[in-house]
Amino acid sequence: MPLVANARMYSATATARADWKTLLAWVLERAGLDWLVIDYDAPAPLSALWAREDLGLAMMCGLPFSQREPRPTLIAAPVPSPARYGGRPAYFTDIVVRADARYERLEDTFGGVVGYTLADSMSGGVALRDHLAPYRAAHGSRLFRHAVGHLIHARGVIEALAAGTIDVGPLDSYYHDLLRRHEPDFARQVRTIASTVARPIPPLVATAALSADELARLRDALQASTRAPALHDVTERLLLAGFDVPDPADYDVLARIALRDDLPTFEEL
Structure with missing residues (x-):
């Protein structure tokens, strides 16, 4: 069975949802990967999506990424274009x-x-x-x-x-x-x-095993996507400046926050 790709986390509107699907399909085609870009709309729980073992290119909240064992493969992370992000993921x-x-x-x-x-x-x-x-x-x-x-x-x-x-x-x-x-x-x-x-912003990850070549092709295609003339309008609408490849250890801070003994629950706030 083919692996799947999804960007539900940042499909904030119908337009954004369509643009993410277009971008992911372009990335997979450039990378030479015959995977499926799937729909997974609210209110379906994201936790069930992230528990799947057939994710090839999916956005995952940084907290479950930092907590999951074995940890998924971090492929890349989006770099939003507005100035307040400072060109960082x-x-x-x-x-x-x-x-x-x-x-x-x-x-x-x-x-x-x-x-x-x-x-x-x-x-x-x-x-x-x-x-x-x-x-x-x-x-x-x-x-x-x-x-x-x-x-x-x-x-x-x-x-x-x-x-x-x-x-x-x-x-x-x-x-x-x-x-x-x-x-x-x-x-x-x-x-x-x-x-x-x-x-650290939610990254694109794979829960399925990827070869080194597949990983390299995916990263190349993602980074090329924000320079591709055919996707100029798409990436502009997505407020997307590019993709970076952060160190997976950058996300460890999120797990540490969640495990703090002095972190109040909402019932205590």
């Missing part, structure tokens, strides 16, 4: 509130309701808990009166904010930027009041 968690909310600082949201995507998501859960941990320690008691989880993805966070279900929540910054690029009216329902420090 990095991202942030944007902490957002409803656009018309009275809050000006993160501290202003304390006492309200915090939302999150999934407890095991780095950008949508763990990074927010890590960012809030010093506030929780200084405060000595809960910061929020309630937490609402299982919002699945950044769209769910924005929808919950717009509906008034939560007062503050986390967005993967690259996903957030793609929403602002392709669905500005939807994205304008929220505004950012804080952002976390930069962390």
Whole structure:
């Protein structure tokens, strides 16, 4: 059976989804690999996708990548084009509130309701808990009166904010930027009041065994994709400057954060 490719993590809109499929198909063709670009749409759990053993080229959250044994093969990581990424394969968690909310600082949201995507998501859960941990320690008691989880993805966070279900929540910054690029009216329902420090961005990985030649061809094709005239409009719409090959050990920090003894749960925040 052929291996599969997927970019569900950053298929923030229908346009982005189609563009990622176009880019992945181009990469596989250039690499000479007869694999399948598959659909895997929300609300299907990403954890089930990442548990598959037939992934040849799939985006994976950096936290499960750092925790999985055996660790998947890191093929490459996207480099977003907006200036705040500094030409690095990095991202942030944007902490957002409803656009018309009275809050000006993160501290202003304390006492309200915090939302999150999934407890095991780095950008949508763990990074927010890590960012809030010093506030929780200084405060000595809960910061929020309630937490609402299982919002699945950044769209769910924005929808919950717009509906008034939560007062503050986390967005993967690259996903957030793609929403602002392709669905500005939807994205304008929220505004950012804080952002976390930069962390290694979710990489493209393989859980299946790849030969050294296949790995080299994939990396060459990914790096060529952002220079290919045929994909110029695609990569521009994806806010994609290129692909880098970070050291897999760069992601170890994410596992260390998740295992910290002093990291509060959302029930403790």
